[in-house]
Amino acid sequence: MAAKRKTPVKTRNPDLIRGVGKYSRSKMYHKRGLWAIKAKNGGVFPRHDPMPKAPAADDKPPKFYPAEDVKKPLLNKRKPKPTKLRASITPGTVLILLAGRFMGKRVVFLKQLTSGLLLVTGPFKINGVPLRRVNQSYVIATSTKVDISGVNVEKFDDKYFAKEVQKKKKKSEGEFFEAEKEDKKKLPEGKKEDQKAVDATLIKSIEGVPELKAYLAARFSLKSGMKPHELAF
């Protein structure tokens, strides 16, 4: 295909009605500048020789013929787009988690990962929520924003949160029942350090706002008389 332009040119031949253009063939010849192309090429329309074909590989007879016709599946060129982030969620927004172990907790949003999940932190010292991934659908975005300029979240991505691969061990009968008492997974020290690094600057900017620390430490719950569809978050 010829190289596409950055902005497609609107047609030089507008439709009077569907099927009928404004300009005739000869007028369009002039508008498209075919006379200039011909003039540049000495009165003849330029002709390019066909590109040399790549040498064809030897066509060997196939090794296997299926008994019945095998249907070819249709080609799928779909590329999934990253999840669209709600306009109300920007870095530094306080979110309310709606499900899971930390449901009701108010948490600071850091960034959206490539998988579409939101990277979020308590901060850990304030409400016990560590650096964690959370789905946008299980979150209410409040209009409260925290200053997040001093925090560096470049190194966190989905691979950081991948589960550790366990080597399978052969178990004998007697050891089977002891298997439950295997070592509880300890958090690697590196992750604890990362948490502290992220939280240090965050906590400082949080303490700058009065009552924000207590706000993040408290859980959200619906009380009597609160109607979610009438509440402003």
Place this chain on the structure above:
Amino acid sequence: MPFKRYVEIGRVALVNYGKDHGKLVVIVDVVDQNRALVDAPDMVRSQMNFKRLTLTDIKIDINKVPKKKTLIDAMEKADVKNKWENSSWGRKLIVQKRRASLDDFGRFKLMLAKIKKAGIVRQELAKLKKETSA
């Protein structure tokens, strides 16, 4: 008990239903037993059923169906806006609106303030109780 607020030309009323809910309007004419012609500085003059209106204490001095400019001048002269915002009814509505528009952080701060206030009141009460019992 006799009525105190009458439907009359110049009576200021609060719209309590419909598109113009919460607006202050002036009755400029009466159409029939059920409807009034109603006008406000920021809306097109239109008819409204009395059931959609709640009469207030405020009345302004106008003739039947005044021009918009005359209406606005009469409202300025009678100082309807300030009278309304300083009345207890008007103040209650303003507080209601502000409470409804609070965001989650605002509600949290409000809760803390209420607890603090209740604590102070209780302390004072305890002091007074001690004085009277002592």
